[in-house]
Amino acid sequence: MPTTRTYGEACPIAHSLDMIGDRWAMLVVRELRLGPRRFSDLQASLPAAGPNMLAQRLRDLERFGVLTRRTLPPPAAAKIYELTEWGSELEPVFRALARWGARAPAPPAGQRLSPDSVMLGLRTFFVVPTEAPWSATYDVHLGDERYRVRVVDGQLTELTRTATDDPADATLVFDDHMAMDALTAGLETLSELIERGALRLIGDADAARRLIDAVHKPQPTAT
């Protein structure tokens, strides 16, 4: 009776890890946090995981009920993967993990950081303001990627990849998505970025400022 590959515990933590604890599993789920993706999209986002690994994880996660495989209606008959309702409830786990990891004594340096990850940082480190709540829609351009953000009464209610041309209250255009990361990390200010040309702001500048002010990425702990 060799190892059963599960932890064999009724503990809900162990059970969670049985489902999403395998290597790459959480990162696959992370890639679906901003909306459905195709196999090749996932492969492009996670190049270090081979296609076999990806297929394996997608099968497992589908079996557990974390995501579903769906075929889009014609004419766009593409197969997409998307989180189930229950799978999307991993959000608090990501939030806690990201907040913990951001405070690591030895932060990772000089590594890849995708536009998606930068935008997810917005959701992760967004803090609902106790006073002066506001409402606004935003378009955020990160290089070639475009995102739609919606804040209602100080709550971040929407954050998706988008292709719509609906006008937003404010549009933030970053040529380099790392500039946006520096912004959310508090390493640079909106004004500084605009001055050095890393950010173009269209529309309601005050709304843009409110959004950025609500994001507080913690700094590493002193060792």
Added chain:
Amino acid sequence: MPTTRTYGEACPIAHSLDMIGDRWAMLVVRELRLGPRRFSDLQASLPAAGPNMLAQRLRDLERFGVLTRRTLPPPAAAKIYELTEWGSELEPVFRALARWGARAPAPPAGQRLSPDSVMLGLRTFFVVPTEAPWSATYDVHLGDERYRVRVVDGQLTELTRTATDDPADATLVFDDHMAMDALTAGLETLSELIERGALRLIGDADAARRLIDAVHKPQPTAT
């Protein structure tokens, strides 16, 4: 350029997983949530992980700053492992993971569940009451294990393994720790357990009831 064993991303989630994403790592940390443990304690709690695995993970986690190895002052010159301040800040991650796993469509059945895990469920599913906050200390006996619980103004401020004989306001004695799990899951009530002799209550019965009433373990989602 062989595999770097890390995800190679600056994303805080990926970085967290680089540190605590390896197999057994999270469960090792879980074992330290109720206080320091010796190597042999950990091995007894995680028998499926061999001593080599355990030693490896402890080394890794120490290197990352999640836990420290410390030698107790004489005469009890035992080596113990305990979470660092930063390591103990994984608590929200465990909370989120446990809450998610508890709602799994296909819950794990008939598997091991340690007394420690049962007590940790108390912390995980404890909800601070919005009204009528109270304060009390508790002794909880789960088979041979004893735990000290402290609630101050409705906040669960302490939950540790203990050996003290300080009298508590209320003492709950379970011969079988699974009875306590059934209680926190809402499958049985305090009164039922007492009636069938699975629970003996000493001291302030009202305080005991308040504690149990504040624990709400969610049920699996309908599929």
Added chain:
DNA sequence: CCGCATCCCCAAAGATACTG
């Protein structure tokens, strides 16, 4: 081109035995 399946290789995981 998209969505995998297959194959090979090596690094972790797992089991067992043993030692300071």
Added chain:
DNA sequence: CAGTATCTTTGGGGATGCGG
């Protein structure tokens, strides 16, 4: 008690192939 040493097994990483 607190691990290390050794050996076997398994799963991950990488490349390639192949049907739809």
